[in-house]
Amino acid sequence: MATITRVEIKMIDLVPKITRTDAIQSFVSQETPIVIIHDSDGAVGTGYTYTIGTGGPAVVSLLERTLAPALIGKDPTRFEQLWRDLLFQTHATAVGAITSLALAAIDTALWDLNCRKNGLPLWKAAGGVRDKMRLYTTEGGWMYFTEDELVENALAAKEKGFKGSKIKIGSEYLVQDRRRLTKVREAVGDDYEIMVDANQNYDIAQAIRAARMLDELNIAWFEEPMPADDIAAHVELARRSHVPIAVGESMYSQSQFKDYMQLGAASIVQVDVARIGGITPWLKVAHTAECFNIAVCPHFLMELHLPLICAVPNAKWLEYIPQLDGVTKSQMQVVDGHGIPSREPGLGIDWDWDVISKLELVHHDVRKAA
Known part of the structure; x- marks a missing residue:
């Protein structure tokens, strides 16, 4: 059985190409946390989430300090169990935007990893x-x-x-x-x-x-x-x-x-x-x-x-x-x-990691303790 060995957490800020204004707000920033999950078979899955404007660092903190460490050693194919376990681990802050956004980054990464291993597009x-x-x-x-x-x-x-x-x-x-x-x-x-x-x-x-x-x-x-x-x-x-x-x-x-x-x-x-x-x-x-x-x-x-x-x-x-x-x-x-939709296995998103590395505002690497 493969297990999760490493969780990377990044955050970039995607500035909209045009001004986006509605009746209550105007935003020029889109903080985007990205989660990359690795398993012991060498499989990798990437997920992400977003905030309109601010709030990204709070999502990243919850991922780094609480959610990502709880994934280490777990079976990535059991994403339903993992989602529920993480929800209950953070139930004091759920239901709420920060918790949901953080869970989404992990869950989409797990789906990407499993789809890739099974050779299926999402x-x-x-x-x-x-x-x-x-x-x-x-x-x-x-x-x-x-x-x-x-x-x-x-x-x-x-x-x-x-x-x-x-x-x-x-x-x-x-x-x-x-x-x-x-x-x-x-x-x-x-x-x-x-x-x-x-x-x-x-x-x-x-x-x-x-x-x-x-x-x-x-x-x-x-x-x-x-x-x-x-x-x-x-x-x-x-x-x-x-x-x-x-x-x-x-x-x-x-x-x-x-x-x-x-x-x-x-x-x-x-x-x-x-x-x-x-x-x-x-x-x-x-x-x-x-x-x-x-x-x-x-x-x-x-x-x-x-x-x-x-x-x-x-x-x-x-x-x-x-x-x-x-x-x-x-x-x-x-x-x-x-x-x-993409025919490629996974979420169908072809990330440009060279560009992302230049835009990184944070980068955390959570692994099993030696």
């Missing part, structure tokens, strides 16, 4: 339902774009083959968002989807008003209308809205998703593999959503989510926001507005 190892997924882009819809720029960006995306665009909303006055969205709808026509994202900026009264306006413009979904911890408000909004309500990027446990689905508070779940704690819990949320006949359209991390949504039957869209282009040797393959 999308096949996790189910292999389809070999491509349609894309919508968020990069042309940030809050600071003018109305004319939003139109120009949406038309350019449509010309490239994208099937939809996401527009950020949450202006001071609802009429401002109406003007922005109306111009885009008139430009792209009815055969192109428009999604909107309020980034938790509304209260229930504002969200109800916004939902009526969005329905008039045939919007595909209304994302994160209110704070994610207010389930009752989302139940009320879902009851009143004809536009599907999408939630998930700010939720950190399977149980939170279960409550939303059971109460009818959302009809699209945007489970994020990093924020839920890894591939192991991500798949559980996706399959639970299938039982409720709810679509999965994950948040961010397109390079990692592509193989996952190709593995489950109820996935509908992949969000296009390039993240890893600068630190990988090959980019995600896009054909006619669809993402094509």
Whole structure:
């Protein structure tokens, strides 16, 4: 039986190529912890996680001091047991963002290691339902774009083959968002989807008003209308809205998703593999959503989510926001507005270690004591 002999922990900061601004924040930093797990057979698996803005060092500290040492000597093929053991080892800080993000780095590394040893790409190892997924882009819809720029960006995306665009909303006055969205709808026509994202900026009264306006413009979904911890408000909004309500990027446990689905508070779940704690819990949320006949359209991390949504039957869209282009040797393959998952064993991410070594902010090496 192979055992885990070494865990490397790195962190880099991926600076977005363009400014990313929504109704509540603007970020120019993306701290990205990376975990590399080695086993006694010589197999290696790489996983990662991220923060928008700050918080990366806290994730790295939890990995270095608590989680990585607990992996040494363990069987890497028992990733379900390892995930649960690590969760309970840190139960005093769970459910919470730091713990979930740290668990995700380890869990994705374990899946990568096992997929590589078994000679399977992740999308096949996790189910292999389809070999491509349609894309919508968020990069042309940030809050600071003018109305004319939003139109120009949406038309350019449509010309490239994208099937939809996401527009950020949450202006001071609802009429401002109406003007922005109306111009885009008139430009792209009815055969192109428009999604909107309020980034938790509304209260229930504002969200109800916004939902009526969005329905008039045939919007595909209304994302994160209110704070994610207010389930009752989302139940009320879902009851009143004809536009599907999408939630998930700010939720950190399977149980939170279960409550939303059971109460009818959302009809699209945007489970994020990093924020839920890894591939192991991500798949559980996706399959639970299938039982409720709810679509999965994950948040961010397109390079990692592509193989996952190709593995489950109820996935509908992949969000296009390039993240890893600068630190990988090959980019995600896009054909006619669809993402094509890698056929190579593992997660399908071809890391450029020379570039990563130059960007390293920290590097820890956890091994078995001599």
